[in-house]
Amino acid sequence: MSVEKLLNTVSKSSDHKEFGAYLCDDETTQQLVPVLNEREWDASQVKTGGIESAIRTLATTGSPQYLLVDLSNSVDPEEDINALAEVCEPGTMVITIGKINDVTFYRNMLSCGVQEYLVKPVSTEQMREAFLSAEHTLRTPVENTASEEDQDKEKIISFIGVRGGVGASTLATNCAWILANEKKQKTALVDLDMHFGTGALTFDLEPGRGPTDALENPSRVDGLFIERAMIKESENLSILGSEAPLNDPSYTDPAALNHSLVEMRNNFKYVILDLPRTIVADYPMLISETDEVILVSDLSLAATRDVVRFISFRKAVAPQVKVRILINKSSGPGLTEVSKKDFEATIEQPIDWEIPLDHKLMVQVAKSGKILSQSAKHSKISKHFHTICDSITGGKANVVKGGFLAKIGLVKK
Numbered sequence: 001m002s003v004e005k006l007l008n009t010v011s012k013s014s015d016h017k018e019f020g021a022y023l024c025d026d027e028t029t030q031q032l033v034p035v036l037n038e039r040e041w042d043a044s045q046v047k048t049g050g051i052e053s054a055i056r057t058l059a060t061t062g063s064p065q066y067l068l069v070d071l072s073n074s075v076d077p078e079e080d081i082n083a084l085a086e087v088c089e090p091g092t093m094v095i096t097i098g099k100i101n102d103v104t105f106y107r108n109m110l111s112c113g114v115q116e117y118l119v120k121p122v123s124t125e126q127m128r129e130a131f132l133s134a135e136h137t138l139r140t141p142v143e144n145t146a147s148e149e150d151q152d153k154e155k156i157i158s159f160i161g162v163r164g165g166v167g168a169s170t171l172a173t174n175c176a177w178i179l180a181n182e183k184k185q186k187t188a189l190v191d192l193d194m195h196f197g198t199g200a201l202t203f204d205l206e207p208g209r210g211p212t213d214a215l216e217n218p219s220r221v222d223g224l225f226i227e228r229a230m231i232k233e234s235e236n237l238s239i240l241g242s243e244a245p246l247n248d249p250s251y252t253d254p255a256a257l258n259h260s261l262v263e264m265r266n267n268f269k270y271v272i273l274d275l276p277r278t279i280v281a282d283y284p285m286l287i288s289e290t291d292e293v294i295l296v297s298d299l300s301l302a303a304t305r306d307v308v309r310f311i312s313f314r315k316a317v318a319p320q321v322k323v324r325i326l327i328n329k330s331s332g333p334g335l336t337e338v339s340k341k342d343f344e345a346t347i348e349q350p351i352d353w354e355i356p357l358d359h360k361l362m363v364q365v366a367k368s369g370k371i372l373s374q375s376a377k378h379s380k381i382s383k384h385f386h387t388i389c390d391s392i393t394g395g396k397a398n399v400v401k402g403g404f405l406a407k408i409g410l411v412k413k
Contacts, residue, residue: 020064021046022054024072028097031124032068035131051080051096055087063088066134068127071098072120077105081112082378093134097122111387154265157392158273158290160280161297162306167328167355168296169193171385172274173202174373178389179270180237182373185393188230188268191241193276202371203233207241226267238268261289270392280310288318294388296326299336299343307347325349326388329357352391355384 019041023029029046036043047053050070069084071077077098088094096109097118109117115137116130159175161168169191176189201207230238264271275286287293295310297303307325314323325347327340344350358381361372368375373382 017045017062017064019045019066019068020054020058021068022050022057022070023048023068023097024050024070028070028120028122031122032127034124035127038128039131050074051077051084055080055083058084058087063092065091065093065138066131067092067094069094069096071096071100074098078108078112078380081109081114082380082383085113086378091138093138095127095130095134111383153291154269154271155291155392156261156265156271156273156289158275158286158293160275160277160293160295160310162277162295162310163298163300163303166296166298166303169202169274170372171294171296171326171328171388172272174371174382174385175389175392176237176270176272177203177233177371177373178385179272179392181234182386183389183393184236185269186236186267187238187270187272188264189233189237189239189241189272189274190264191239191274192279193274203239204369205231205233205239207231222263226263257283258285258289261286277306277310280313284313284317287314287321290318290321292392293321293323294326295323296328298329299327299331299338299340301337304338304343304346307343311347311349323349324352324391327351327354330354331357353384353388355381 019036019039021032023032023046032046033043035041036046045064047057050073052073054067054069067088071080074080077096077100081094081096084094094114095116095118096114097120099120101119106117115134118126118130157175159168159172172191173189176187179185180187226238226240230240232238261271273286273290280287293314295307297307311323314321327343330336338346340351340354358379361376361379361381365372365375372379373385376382
């Protein structure tokens with residue numbers, strides 16, 4: 001039986017688009033028809049062309065409550081899913097199907113916000129279960145996984161790169177910007193590299209002497225001093241950074257650092273510390289004042305060694321502080337000195353985040369004069385940054401403008 005004849009067996013019209021499908025083959029359509037019959041969905045809403053057709057069509061029409069999309073013809077499924085999010089309304093339950101049978105790909109699909117990913121060939125029962133699960137998600141209130149106490153608590157988060165060039169400063173600046181400008185939280189970015197810090201430079205701002213003055217004159221540090229010493233990037237983001245002359249050595253009093261951090265905590269919801277690894281050994285109290293350390297590494301032999309050393313150091317000076325491991329500029333299997341499996345076995349701790357290397361994107365971002373979260377906000381790397389920020393805030397992912405991010409269970413009103 002042809003697809004056209006098969007679809008003609010289902011004949012319910014509807015003024016409200018509850019369902020839509022964009023498929024690439026007849027076999028999948030045949031398996032879908034029993035579900036359409038059971039739910040009395042309009043068969044005319046099944047279109048051909050896959051996700052590219054879905055993006056074109058939904059850009060000019062409203063998105064349905066339930067959307068089934070075929071990724072089989074997509075060259076870059078994750079990029080296409082991001083593009084689809086731009087044209088879908090919040091709360092759309094997106095179920096995807098495709099040919100790629102890979103656990104990592106499946107997880108990436110879910111992290112992009114789709115409700116489910118099914119591998120072809122797809123049976124009627126699989127699609128039936130997927131739609132039932134999506135329906136359950138819509139009807140079930142989202143539970144907050146973090147306690148109110150954790151969400152209300154002010155936090156100091158330290159980003160530490162175990163080796164030079166692993167990207168800890170880039171991560172710190174982007175996460176600070178997201179917390180302040182997208183999550184609307186009062187945030188401070190503190191760059192403790194007095195001579196070579198890039199916190200202010202990244203935002204094309206003129207650095208001052210804020211950190212130097214604060215550390216040299218701790219008795220002066222109060223709410224008013226912080227307000228005057230910090231550079232305002234936006235209403236919610238303030239930056240404390242400097243470019244001290246190279247012939248001006250800095251002799252920092254540990255008590256001054258402690259006092260400054262206490263004042264920061266009193267004045268901001270989140271304090272993001274861009275903490276040079278060379279300072280950690282000289283001022284171990286910085287770790288004990290931190291609520292969480294995000295240790296940025298690559299999969300090199302030297303970095304593996306230094307992650308082990310830092311974890312051991314933290315256990316000695318601040319065992320209560322949680323250390324999260326982030327692998328940045330990941331090049332994929334076979335292109336690193338140490339495999340991911342061997343790295344985790346050596347440090348005796350799982351990797352929390354792994355961000356891929358995208359040299360071309362980073363060059364484009366540098367030329368744009370803006371940070372990555374501004375100039376390439378829908379890129380894969382930016383989405384990783386958002387995941388890190390969700391972990392910091394203890395909340396769920398926000399809905400991007402026009403996006404679906406169905407996993408958060410937001411329902412269209």
